[in-house]
Amino acid sequence: MDRSVQRWLWLMWALVLAMVAVGGITRLTGSGLSMVEWHPLMGALPPVGEEAWTEVFEKYKRSPQYQQVNHWMTLADFKRIFFWEYSHRLLGRLVGVAFMLPWFYFLARRRLQGSLRWRTALALLLGGLQGLLGWYMVRSGLVDVPHVSHFRLAAHLLLAFGVGQWLLWLALDAATPSHAEAARAGSRLSTRLSIMGLVALLLLQTLYGAFMAGTRAGYSYGTFPDMNGHFAPGPFFRSPDLITDLLQNPASIHYLHRALGWLVLFYGLSLWGWILRSEARTAVRRAAAAMAALCFVQLNLGAITVVSRVAIPWAVVHQVTAYLLLSATVALLHRSLARVPS
Numbered sequence: 281m282d283r284s285v286q287r288w289l290w291l292m293w294a295l296v297l298a299m300v301a302v303g304g305i306t307r308l309t310g311s312g313l314s315m316v317e318w319h320p321l322m323g324a325l326p327p328v329g330e331e332a333w334t335e336v337f338e339k340y341k342r343s344p345q346y347q348q349v350n351h352w353m354t355l356a357d358f359k360r361i362f363f364w365e366y367s368h369r370l371l372g373r374l375v376g377v378a379f380m381l382p383w384f385y386f387l388a389r390r391r392l393q394g395s396l397r398w399r400t401a402l403a404l405l406l407g408g409l410q411g412l413l414g415w416y417m418v419r420s421g422l423v424d425v426p427h428v429s430h431f432r433l434a435a436h437l438l439l440a441f442g443v444g445q446w447l448l449w450l451a452l453d454a455a456t457p458s459h460a461e462a463a464r465a466g467s468r469l470s471t472r473l474s475i476m477g478l479v480a481l482l483l484l485q486t487l488y489g490a491f492m493a494g495t496r497a498g499y500s501y502g503t504f505p506d507m508n509g510h511f512a513p514g515p516f517f518r519s520p521d522l523i524t525d526l527l528q529n530p531a532s533i534h535y536l537h538r539a540l541g542w543l544v545l546f547y548g549l550s551l552w553g554w555i556l557r558s559e560a561r562t563a564v565r566r567a568a569a570a571m572a573a574l575c576f577v578q579l580n581l582g583a584i585t586v587v588s589r590v591a592i593p594w595a596v597v598h599q600v601t602a603y604l605l606l607s608a609t610v611a612l613l614h615r616s617l618a619r620v621p622s
Contacts, residue, residue, distance in 0.1 A: 282391045288382045289451035292403075295375045295575055296444035297603055302368050303440070306597040307433075307493055308592045311364035313345045316422055318415045324373055326366055333359070338516045345378050379404060399450055406443045413439055423464035430494020431527075437482065441603060445610045452614045458527075471558060474551055476622045478544075478571075481607045485544055488537040489602060497530035497537075498590045505584040507535060548575030559616075567612040574605040 306312050316339050327333045337358050340346050346353065350361075383400055386392045392400060417432035492498050503509040507516070516531040525532040552572035559565055581598040588594050 285455040285517050293447040294308045300603050301600050304596040306364040306368045309364050311361040313421045314361045314365045317344050348426050410439050432490050433494040434487050434490035448607050472616050478609050485540045491533045494535050495530040497534040503587050504587050541582050545579045548572050565616045567615045571608040571612050574608050578605050
């Protein structure tokens with residue numbers, strides 16, 4: 281495959297990573313509700329001049345976040361939170377342009393062969409849906425309650441991760457042209473199913489990470505490995521029904537996120553040990569080692585994040601590492617399916 285197509289796909293994967301980082305900062309600084317309007321085509325330019333800034337600030341003053349939370353803000357304070365939401369939206373537009381223009385070029389030059397044409401078109405469609413979902417999420421915090429729905433936040437984060445992994449898979453396919461024909465020569469079925477299980481577990485953990493952020497559950501328990509002196513789940517599951525504990529209660533959500541973190545670590549290390557015993561190909565073993573190392577790093581980053589009372593630098597690195605860990609596991613799955621040189 282054309283190397284320029286490969287480089288483009290890797291660049292897009294990296295740009296999604298940048299979006300995940302900036303999105304995390306936007307959420308943690310409380311900036312996500314600072315822009316109360318959505319103009320996908322005409323909103324690329326920021327306010328220019330004092331009059332324009334005052335107009336935007338007056339619109340923000342009518343939002344629930346200003347009236348209930350940030351009523352103390354001056355225009356200078358507003359500009360600081362506006363910066364991150366504006367940067368997040370602008371980066372989203374740049375990612376869209378960085379995808380569309382090369383895509384049309386490669387399509388016109390017939391460099392996207394076979395199924396790669398529709399598979400890259402799917403990535404373009406998912407990217408557009410991500411923008412719509414982002415605004416749908418923001419809207420939930422502009423009516424009555426000055427907080428976005430943690431369900432919409434989770435959907436927004438999961439779709440971002442999903443788009444990134446799809447781009448990664450395409451990039452890896454581009455580097456392994458014989459992937460489809462060589463699938464029978466990959467790792468044993470039990471190994472592949474075990475890696476798929478870890479992917480599913482990481483997506484579930486990402487879901488609960490978004491629930492943690494959306495319910496602000498991370499701020500309540502600043503000790504590790506205990507939760508304010510407790511290890512057993514009893515003190516945290518106090519809702520009238522299990523569904524509420526699983527989906528709404530900040531205390532039980534926090535407990536489940538920690539429990540899933542330990543499960544990811546033990547699963548990842550066990551999978552690495554299994555691959556070392558059963559897999560001879562160096563590329564697969566290296567991918568498994570990277571996955572296991574990131575499992576260990578991610579659990580420690582989660583611990584530092586809660587102990588620091590969700591300090592922004594640690595929380596952002598924790599979210600970025602979640603993306604990298606999922607990517608390493610997806611790369612491991614790809615390696616286990618394809619004929620990889622030893």
